[in-house]
Amino acid sequence: MTSETTTLPSSEQIRRAPKVLLHDHLDGGLRPGTVVDLARETGYDGLPESDPDKLGIWFREAADSGSLERYLETFAHTCAVMQTRDALMRVAAECAEDLAADGVVYAEIRYAPEQHLEKGLSLEEVVEAVNEGFREGERRARANGHRIRVGALLTAMRHAARALEIAELANRYRDTGVVGFDIAGAEAGYPPTRHLDAFEYLKRENNHFTIHAGEAFGLPSIWQALQWCGADRLGHGVRIIDDIEVDDDGAVTLGRLASYVRDKRIPLEMCPTSNLQTGAASSYAEHPIGLLRRLQFRLTVNTDNRLMSGTSMSREFEHLVKTFRYTLDDMQWFTVNAMKSAFIPFDERLAMINDVIKPGYAELRAEWLFRQAGTTPGTSRGSDAV
Template structure:
């Protein structure tokens, strides 16, 4: 088999991309609701501020409103999803449907994040919010299994950068550790809200040997990444796409890494890259120009993620379809990204290893063998016709 033929052998079809075992580390619960669910929850709760009440039109509105090139404008769309996620039943339903939708899309492991402090308007307590979401994820996992899909969902509890409850949320994450919560995160607009404002939360998590990721390097650039790593000690970078600003590509094709980029690569710090979202917030101009292509070539610990499936009108399959079109990625590349993500997850090492060896690698091997079987059959049929 020639190298060109081998490349084609691994080029995935849309169906194969959907069936491939994928791993998702950066997905917001309040950014992935079904439009129909938003309409029904708004009606049940008396929420009257939706811009559209037809599910199809509402879905279009979310995508168009988020597609502004501004992170701040992008974040404004969440007022409506959070607005209908204020009761226990609503949280259970949204989490359940999240797990179902991801499993249907071929995701076998996901870490889904949300900010408990944003779901207290109807009288719920922080613990009640966490327990409702955990229950929804478990229900979704069970329904997925009944439908022939395998998925495991872990929760990341998020504190908002502009608020002052990070330590409280970090303590909450530690309290529900091993009970469905796998780590901690901070999110919100980067500019003017550095992660160093929440050092007490990060110091607490480090003392407790707990895991955390930090939204950094999405819109604000290298200082945000440096602070997240060197002052706060983040295990992963939420987005981290602006690390490209510390990489020089010369006219002859040679590449020079700055000291921060070298540190990130040398330390194998995971980058939670979200291509479609990055285009919407202005972090990249096109899929073909997205830094993920160079970061993959330079062997950074890059991962592929959805960020907000509703606002970006995306899924893990759609993200990979865009990357296959832009960079000619193959099943081997998809497996590389998926293994990277699984290695970088916040569950114990032996459980990560089992997912890689028992689920991810066999899944991709099966997809690759499908093409070889079809090629062998096709060649055999052609030879028979010629004789």
């Protein structure tokens, strides 16, 4: 076995490694069993399957179908069962639990409050229910020996006209669990410039926001998100690859927008599996993350929609390790990038990096060294002890 092979992290190491998640949708990460339970409790009879295992398969197959209508239908089902306070609390708590069990130590979870008003909740009641659910999930995770901190991103739908209202809501709850703002939905026909009033308001309030851009529409969406709106991060941003040329000899030339994104260290919220489903990349091997990593863009690894993609942070990293031969050092690089880019105060980000992330990876490396020496931490083999 080569040294390269032995330095690749195992699935168990990947799961245990501390991870940071910046791009994950609350309504895209429910447990199939929870969808079934909530449908029964709320009287929703529109599910295509009533068996949790079969329903989970249906969600993944619908997302993989290549049909936009079927893909959007998946969210219609999850949102339909997330219309009460109890349901929102349960989904949020289980989200935090599931991420913590997967080794995620910090997460920013986004959702659109305007999509959870069908049974009479107010926008404020939606936010408070989700926040309470996240806190309960953090408590359950601690009780199970896991550590996680979850912040909420409030999302406005780009085809609607409530962006300023949701931005103001995010600002009101910024000290009680909400860490920023986002817009989501179809890029084509709904440019971020439609919501300039919301972004100008957030900038005046010194608040943080990310924008879904450069997933389906391309460079104009990225340019507008940055130059017109002033986004702190780019949701996906995968189409920045369209501004990078690689000639037959392998020489790389960055266009001005790509150079700007790299030079300004603008974080890109990459979601590899989701990008394959939406056609933004044809395979993991062809995903732009490989080239962008070599070019030292500020990249982060994310899940987007764990239910629809049948994924987790560990699975995303497993794909990247297998495809690009990434090591624990690479995983730490992505994770530190994400923590640097989080929407919490600098000193808190630094503490997470120095007190949680770096020690966690150092422990995994030490375990690998012990295994190569034929012993385990805490045992002695005479002169072989480290």
